[in-house]
Amino acid sequence: MNKPYSILLYYCYSPIADPEAFREEHHLLCLELNLLGRIIVSKEGLNGTISGLKEDCEKYMERMKADPRFAKIDFKVDESETHAFTKLHVRTKAEIVHSGLLHIDPNLRTGVHLSPKEFKEMKDQDDVVVLDVRSDYEYSVGRFKNAVTLDIENFREFPDKVGKLKEKYKDKKILTYCTGGIKCEKASAFLLEQGFENVYQLHGGIIKYGMEVGGEDFEGKCYVFDNRVAVDVNKVNPKVISTCHVCGTESDRMVNCANPVCNLHVPICEKCGWELDGACSTECKEHPEKRPYDGTGYYQKEMNGYNPLKGFNRRKKTDVSA
Ligand SMILES: [Zn+2]
């Protein structure tokens, strides 16, 4: 338990008056601290997954907590032997998670936050429905036992599924969960808006549930958006729920197909991974643009000539010419 790097996962719904100016400043801060990863800045707040040396991540968290807008951020901190990213992106967007629910402000109204311990105590009660608000490729490799899942490829499709949920579960207590808690803020708020009365959300998501209460009854692995692809959560009663996309044996090794045009997110066992050189099929293996396989199945876009200053300098130039 003494790895040199940390991986931070966090979000904060807290108004940022000038996201573009904040982005500039924040990009500089990340460069100064040699952090890598992805941060989304919007008028409604911040969403980030970053990695860096432990001491640099500590400094980052201190700096953030010193800002009254972000003092309440609940950082999920994991340790790692290396950076979990190869690049740094600090971007502005309309929402910190694309949901299309721009009118919803979780600071005004959202589902009741449950600590991992409270969630664990409530999830098996008779009148409770545990709802996974994540996408299909995420829950296919891991989810809570008995969770209701949605046929969605992206969170922006969530609002369309609520009508069906209402027909079936309107009078139940709904417990939503996602990876780190951010999607649940808007998902649970939207359920309340649509007429559900008892809506709760797992605060800190699957990641915090694993860290704080051992991950009991989370089956499979938790899909994450960095080079680990999927992480272990359950130290109490772990179980593999997925099978290799190629040969059908039990496997929770999540990879992206090495053919960038396909880029399918599926479990592929170690053996098939090497046999197909990281591709999901022989067709993908033969694809002229197939990326080299390093055994992880994780790829970042446009790696050639990348330098973390790139986004910052490009932005500066645009500003000058504007
Ligand atoms: Zn296989």
Ligand SMILES: [Zn+2]
């Ligand atoms: Zn493929």
